[in-house]
Amino acid sequence: MKIGFLHPGSMGVSIAASAISSGQAALWASDGRGPATRQRAEEHGLQDVGNVTELCNQSDVICSICPPAAAEDVARAVAETGYSGIYVDGNAVSPERMNAVAGIVAKNGASVVDGAIIGHPAWKAGTTFLHLSGPARAEVAVCFSGSVLTAKIMSDKIGEASALKMCYAALTKGTAALLCGILGTAEELGVRDALNEQWEIDGANRSRDREATVCGVPAKAWRWIDEMEEIAHTFAGAGQPDGFHLASAEIFKRLSDLKDGPHPSEIKTVLGKLRGID
Amino acid sequence: MKIGFLHPGSMGVSIAASAISSGQAALWASDGRGPATRQRAEEHGLQDVGNVTELCNQSDVICSICPPAAAEDVARAVAETGYSGIYVDGNAVSPERMNAVAGIVAKNGASVVDGAIIGHPAWKAGTTFLHLSGPARAEVAVCFSGSVLTAKIMSDKIGEASALKMCYAALTKGTAALLCGILGTAEELGVRDALNEQWEIDGANRSRDREATVCGVPAKAWRWIDEMEEIAHTFAGAGQPDGFHLASAEIFKRLSDLKDGPHPSEIKTVLGKLRGID
16 A cells, blocks of 8 residues: 655654555655655655645555644645545544544545544554544554554544544643643742652652653643644533643643753743743 | 641541640530531540630630631631631632631731641541641641641741642642543543553553542542632632633532432443533
8 A cells, every 4th residue: 555644743754664564655745844854754764756746646545644733724735636545634633623624535535534643653562552433444554554553443433533532632731731830830839849749758759750741841832732722622522621721722832932942841941931930 | 735626527637636646635616516527526535615716715726627618717707706826727728818817817916827738637647748837837736746647847938838738739639620521521422441441551550540530539529619719719829820720620510419429439420420411
């Protein structure tokens, strides 16, 4: 199978490498992409076919792996080429947005698969899971058989894999945001040391681990903002309060311009940004 | 020292028992209290002095341990007796409300201590901490020396112990509420089994432990609503987003009328309440 990847970031390129190791060809389109993406794609054996139209012409399967807010635009760009193969949306979007993506791509007869990637970039077996729902889920799963990426088949319902992704990320990223808010508050009120001491009593290294979580946030905060809004939307759609993840989005917004600083960041730097006193 | 307890619930009576084991006398006022409170107080050796006025007349130290929303009313009732001893507010209130309490009680010359109780009722050494801030903190700490309750002395600043309590509970109870929202969303969207399966891959028993946390919430949800509002207020006062804990308050509100059901509750019952389909 020829699988086209739109747009191979650090996660996308690892998924492409899994497809290659499973015996498929991985294609990409360099048109309009930066030198870092080109280097990453070449390093891992992706074949450059030039532009999105060519990618859609040559691919049996197209994988969209992009920031959640871009998912519909990417789908539209693919639909405009008249693509009618299998289209996998592997993005962290709400079930509602996933269904909107499906509506866009299915116009020309493409078969849409809802994909949810859970875990780190797929370089080690058992660490990365691609959950798949929708009628063509099995055809996509076989593209990765024998690779380090674990494909998990769900039902034929578009939106199911996305719902799982939203619920899963709601805890990991929501907890990271909550810890930021807590340590920001503790610092502002002069009780951070006392809080850390109490956390250490609760369990060895808890304080260290929690501050390390907070220090790791700025490297990713900029691309988690949209995802938090997708989760908030998912909660609201399911009748649950959306406040956890709207607050998380606000936390990540405050930390987003530490993107280009050293990572992990210093705790004082992160808390200063959260408190608006950088 | 004679220490008066207003109003000894399951936590309060354990603190009183610690004071007794440290050689102090523990007093309480049965006026207007129910038979369960009376039985608990008698069982643990608290002396009944009748009413609040008498309690204030006879006590060197008064401890207020009550729901956060009642903290100011309790302080007012004590102030009205002309009490001028040491007044410990051990409630889960924001630093701002703690300062309001201090303002009320200090009118007659009482010395106010900000107390924060962290942990379970104090029946076992090393499990319960009473953090104390304010000028008279050391006088209060000695009332518990040698007991299973660990008194921790902070600064002389009223509001500091409360700030610590708010930050600490922000994580424990905020995470419990977040888990409720996540499992409520997952159930509504039909992905609870898939989510639990993914959680189990992340670590053995995570799914079981997280559902157990959710099942344990209804027993306490009714008395955590106010506390979440205090935490939200504390976050806002410290310049951090208050949405996590306003959402937590909403979650606990939905579960509050499961108070009288069996505990721990069944997961289906809890999720049904959260989804409004009980």
